[in-house]
Amino acid sequence: MPKLGMREVRLAQLIDVTLLTIDQVGLGAATLASVTQRASTSTGIVSHYFGDKDGLLEATMRHVLRDLWLAIARRRKAAKPDPRSKLRAVVMANFDVEQVNGPVMKTWLAFWSESMHKAELRCLQHVNTRRLFSNLCANFSRELTKPAARRAASGLAALIDGLWLRGALSGEPDTKAAPKSAYDYIDLMLEPRA
Amino acid sequence: MPKLGMREVRLAQLIDVTLLTIDQVGLGAATLASVTQRASTSTGIVSHYFGDKDGLLEATMRHVLRDLWLAIARRRKAAKPDPRSKLRAVVMANFDVEQVNGPVMKTWLAFWSESMHKAELRCLQHVNTRRLFSNLCANFSRELTKPAARRAASGLAALIDGLWLRGALSGEPDTKAAPKSAYDYIDLMLEPRA
Amino acid sequence: MPKLGMREVRLAQLIDVTLLTIDQVGLGAATLASVTQRASTSTGIVSHYFGDKDGLLEATMRHVLRDLWLAIARRRKAAKPDPRSKLRAVVMANFDVEQVNGPVMKTWLAFWSESMHKAELRCLQHVNTRRLFSNLCANFSRELTKPAARRAASGLAALIDGLWLRGALSGEPDTKAAPKSAYDYIDLMLEPRA
Amino acid sequence: MPKLGMREVRLAQLIDVTLLTIDQVGLGAATLASVTQRASTSTGIVSHYFGDKDGLLEATMRHVLRDLWLAIARRRKAAKPDPRSKLRAVVMANFDVEQVNGPVMKTWLAFWSESMHKAELRCLQHVNTRRLFSNLCANFSRELTKPAARRAASGLAALIDGLWLRGALSGEPDTKAAPKSAYDYIDLMLEPRA
């Protein structure tokens, strides 16, 4: 009897060590040898499960994206129904400890750069970008006009990414100040101007 | 004695084709062969002028950074003396056509990722980050308390980077909406709240 | 699982073609390409088994040294127990056909030169030198005073190397006259002076 | 008026730094760049005066050989007319401080190895070998039969080279014990056996 779920275990394990390897040496230096050695498997296993290196990287990206959206979904469910709370939930999820750590952040950065030249990755990025935008837009729309909501959503999305990026680059992301800055932005957008 | 002054010409030329190559195939696929072929020179010229590939990439990054700060300096000089105008000038420079184009943007993205694992590049990034922050901070300070100015500066810096990043990823940066969003942020920060 | 035991076969094969290549073109011109081509393998195999080129060369040197000491051990066992016979056995082994042939001699010469600037090789040389000296010294000591034995051992060791060197340089080593000269030296050292 | 003897000065200077460079990094790592840089000249100067790198190396070898024979000639002239003194003079010259030092010894070693595969160098070696042999042979012949003289000359030549080689490899040549060993050999050869 073949081990049940062996496949899933392997997939998860390999994606995990891929993240760790990218964290430690960077995507450019992450060779199949270094990844599989850390997983204590042979290099051949990658082509077996993922076809080739790109397949592994794409699966890793999908994994990271799914984790982000699971976190967002979780936070949104737990949030109060008002727009402000919903928006805050999205921000909160983005600065979760699950999202703000070495392996995930460095992988994001690497994939941002990589996606400029690989169609598959770019596609995944676009889906993610649009999804976040429409999510934010929908919530802002409940209190703002459509154009205003779109502007607010664009701004907030950019602010989240920017705070995220600067946190990653600084090496020591401030997990308190960053979401605070985004919350403030939400408040400013929602609050009626004089 | 061979041609004098060739040095500067060569340096500029090689940095230029490096940017173009990164634009077209990405940093990962930008080999010395592809760069020098585009420059119609030999590969040996790189070690002659830059020591090695890393030297070329570092020089390229320095070039991009210098260009950004020249643009900022130029805009600031032309701006009115009031804080809002100065801040707008910084934003404007960041969304200059010189900064918002394929070669420069893709290079920035690539170096953001690369700088996570190369000390030299990280150092350059940090200098740039701090410089932008203190620039913004100084201007906000003229109308806000110190803590408020710091928060505003952090937020605006993140927003600029975020808008920039999303523009790069989308492939078609909106050079009108992006600065507008940053201008609005400035206004919100400077305007007295109820 | 791929063929088992290939490792030892490959190692021996690669060391062998390394000797042949050094024989034909010299150490300076012995590139990995020329070596592996002769072995009908790929260049990558060297890094696979020896790490890098230096690893291959070091392994080759170790192989040559081991062969020499195996020959010496063999001859000594077959020799009569008296010092003169033992000393002759050492000389004999050094001028064995296994030691006196193009590949081995040219490799020795090359490594002598190379060992001046590579710590690993120098270490191997020193071990070999000391080993030969103490071997000779022990045998001379059975018939001479300690200081005399040391002088005799030094002289014989130098004579062996010298005969060996001149044989290599001449291109046509005289495998009869050379050991004869060393035998005479042994006799002169052991024979009581007037 | 062109500088007189500029040519000779350059030649000597370049040969000198070649020896120093081989001493410090070895023949394999002695590039034209490293040699000419030490001489504070351009690389082009080599092709100007020596044609190419091989020309420089050959000239260096000739220089070393000439120095050796000048030393031998000097010592022989100063020696008493008897064979033993003449033979001792040759030995003495070989262990002169001019011959026993890093640059010269490492260069000799390197050229021994190199001469196995370069016709020009091998030719120079052969001339040197034959010259030393006939020199020794002529002196031994005055007291020994022709065959005995030939054997003695071969042995002494080998002993000299061997002592020399072992001195070079050990890194700290014993400039007293080495010639002493050769003197003893001369005495043994010349002294009438019982």
Add this chain to the structure above:
DNA sequence: TATGAATGAGTGTTCATTCAT
């Protein structure tokens, strides 16, 4: 299902050589 030996194209880098000045 899993291995890892073997490949070989591709990489950055070195360096002797050339040549316009």
Add this chain to the structure above:
DNA sequence: TATGAATGAACACTCATTCAT
């Protein structure tokens, strides 16, 4: 006479991929 910028072939080495087991 002398320079050093420029070349480009050659090099050691890397690494994704393949495949017999």
